[in-house]
Amino acid sequence: MKNVVILAIESSCDDTSAAVIRDGVLLSNVTASQRVHEEFGGVVPELASRAHQLNIVPVVDAALKRAGVDSKDLSAIAFTRGPGLLGSLLVGVSFAKGMALAHNIPLVEVNHLQAHILAHFIKTNSEASNSPSGRPIGGTPSNSEASPSFPFLCLLVSGGNSQIVLVKSHREMEIVGQTIDDAAGEAFDKCAKIMGLPYPGGPWIDRLAKEGNAEAFQFAKPNIPGYNYSFSGLKTSFLYFLRDNLKENENFIEENKADLCASLQKTVIDILINKLKRAAKDLKINEIAVAGGVSANSGLRDALIDLGRRHRWKVHIPPFAYTTDNAAMVCQAGYFKFLDGEFCPMDAAPYAKTKI
Ligand code: KG4
Numbered sequence: 557m558k559n560v561v562i563l564a565i566e567s568s569c570d571d572t573s574a575a576v577i578r579d580g581v582l583l584s585n586v587t588a589s590q591r592v593h594e595e596f597g598g599v600v601p602e603l604a605s606r607a608h609q610l611n612i613v614p615v616v617d618a619a620l621k622r623a624g625v626d627s628k629d630l631s632a633i634a635f636t637r638g639p640g641l642l643g644s645l646l647v648g649v650s651f652a653k654g655m656a657l658a659h660n661i662p663l664v665e666v667n668h669l670q671a672h673i674l675a676h677f678i679k680t681n682s683e684a685s686n687s688p689s690g691r692p693i694g695g696t697p698s699n700s701e702a703s704p705s706f707p708f709l710c711l712l713v714s715g716g717n718s719q720i721v722l723v724k725s726h727r728e729m730e731i732v733g734q735t736i737d738d739a740a741g742e743a744f745d746k747c748a749k750i751m752g753l754p755y756p757g758g759p760w761i762d763r764l765a766k767e768g769n770a771e772a773f774q775f776a777k778p779n780i781p782g783y784n785y786s787f788s789g790l791k792t793s794f795l796y797f798l799r800d801n802l803k804e805n806e807n808f809i810e811e812n813k814a815d816l817c818a819s820l821q822k823t824v825i826d827i828l829i830n831k832l833k834r835a836a837k838d839l840k841i842n843e844i845a846v847a848g849g850v851s852a853n854s855g856l857r858d859a860l861i862d863l864g865r866r867h868r869w870k871v872h873i874p875p876f877a878y879t880t881d882n883a884a885m886v887c888q889a890g891y892f893k894f895l896d897g898e899f900c901p902m903d904a905a906p907y908a909k910t911k912i
Contacts, residue, residue, distance in 0.1 A: 560631045560894060563619065563655070564887035565612070567648030568640025568668045569715070570604045572611035575883035576623035577891050582680050583623035585877065585884035588615050597755045598745070605643030612651050619883070630661055632899070634890025637665040638907035639716070645906035653902055664890040665900040668881075669912050672847040673710045673723055674892065675878040675885035677703050704872045709841045711832050713856075714848030715741035715756065718785045718828070720835050721912060723845075726892045729912045732835055733783025740824055741850045743787035747794045747820055751809050761817045762853050768818030773797065775823045783835045790823060825859045833863060845872035852879040 558579060566573040566587075573587040588611040593599045620627055635652035638645060656663045704710075704723070709732075712719045718740045720733040738746070741758055748757020753764075776793035778786040798816075801808040809816065836844060846860055857873050864871030878885055893899075 557895060560891065561625055561629050562632050562634050562664070562887055562890050562894060563616070563625075563627075563630050564634040564666070564883045564890050565616065565648040565652050566636045566668075566671075566881055566883040566886045567608045567612070567644050567651075568636045568638070569644055569881055570599045570607070571881040572608050572615050572648075573881065573883035573886075574612075574616040574619035575887040576619050576625050577884075577887040578623070578625070580679060580891055582678050582884050582887065583625065584619045585882055585887075586615050586619040586622060587882055594755055597749050599641070601641045601643050604641060605647060608644055608647035612647060616651070616655075627655070627659060630659060632656075632662045632664050632890065632894050634664040634666050634886055634893070636668045636671065636886050637900070637904060638668060639910045640668055640906070640908065642906055642908050645908075649904070649906045657902070662894075662899040663902065663904065664893045664898065665904055666886045666889045666893070667910060667912065668886075669712060669717060669719075669910075670729060671885040671889040672712055672714065673721060673729065673845070674726065674889045675847055675874050675882075676710075676845050676872050677726075677892075678878060678884055678888050704843050704845050704870070707841060708843035708845055708872070709832065709836050709839070710845040710847055711828060711851075711860075712848050713740045713828065713846065713850035715739060715745065715758075715850075717848065718787070718850075719912070720783050720832055722839065722841070726889075727896070731912055732839070733785065733831055735785040735787060736780065737786050737788040738791060740785070740787060740828060741848070743791050743824060744820075744850065746791050750795055750798060751813065751816065756849075758850060758853065761821055762855065764814050764817035765821040765855060766818075768814030768816070770818040770822035772812070772815035773819040775820060777823060777827055783831050785827060785831060787824070787827070790820075790827070794820060821853070821855050825853075825856050828856065829859050829863060833867075836867075836869065842868070843870045843872070845874075847874060847879070849880045852876055
């Protein structure tokens with residue numbers, strides 16, 4: 557099929573994003589991040605919804621302009637249907653419906669979690685012409701130059717999810733392990749908050765960890781059967797550790813911030829990598845990918861590359877632009893669905909929770 561042009565809209569949490577793809581090549585990806593939540597130490601759903609309403613028109617406009625595409629030339633509108641915050645999703649879903657109706661074109665719904673994984677298949681203009689595989693390595697530390705081949709295992713780690721997913725095709729994905737309580741990103745954010753770092757805490761911990769000693773402190777690692785994860789014990793152990801030490805020295809956090817971040821980050825990475833390694837060995841999969849906001853973590857990226865080297869597994873690490881929430885990944889997922897002729901009705905409502 558030729559000249560398929562899709563506009564995608566992502567509004568599941570606190571990033572308003574729009575992207576345009578033509579014949580499988582990404583033309584634009586524009587994101588407005590909401591700073592309004594910083595002072596609250598977490599996303600405030602009502603404020604997120606209102607900010608999406610303010611951002612969506614200029615963001616879509618910029619994405620179309622940057623792509624050099626007129627809205628009349630669109631073949632379909634893809635949108636994130638869930639999971640996410642309902643008030644946030646509603647803005648993107650309603651906008652997508654209105655635009656599809658106005659132009660009399662089909663709607664394609666996208667599962668946000670699948671989109672994170674399918675970010676590994678995004679091609680951009682230069683890469684599409686430079687590389688036969690079209691892999692957007694874009695200077696990121698990856699030991700693989702091709703898109704993942706099926707089946708592969710994807711470690712999906714974000715603020716709301718920590719899962720090991722067996723990806724059998726663009727459409728067929730099976731969760732083999734997942735967190736039974738907090739997500740890895742949530743553990744980073746909550747521990748950062750305890751240390752008085754701004755929200756979201758993950759990038760702050762990553763930055764500070766580079767200057768610290770990862771062996772300085774030991775924190776609890778969960779003992780959960782199978783390939784499931786748990787991070788709530790780590791958070792509690794971190795909290796109690798700080799509380800006890802603050803009794804002795806009220807400057808304990810300030811004096812040890814880098815070591816605390818490095819030790820905490822190492823613990824989270826060890827937990828993530830150990831289960832992933834076991835799942836890959838048991839399922840005899842030798843291709844691994846990582847996706848979601850926490851995949852921006854430099855320690856996790858290095859640990860995965862090291863894992864790949866030691867086991868001769870291919871490791872796929874996404875460019876930074878596609879780690880946190882973005883519409884480019886929604887566009888890619890929507891493009892695959894469009895080619896399969898999978899459209900959704902105009903009365904499709906957003907959903908807060910869903911599986912892959
Ligand atoms: O995928 P994402 O943008 O949003 C959803 O949860 O859907 O992920 C956000 C999460 C936050 O918890 C944030 O702290 C974490 O990703 N994160 C990081 C880093 N960058 C973002 N965590 C650790 N290191 C980072 N460099």
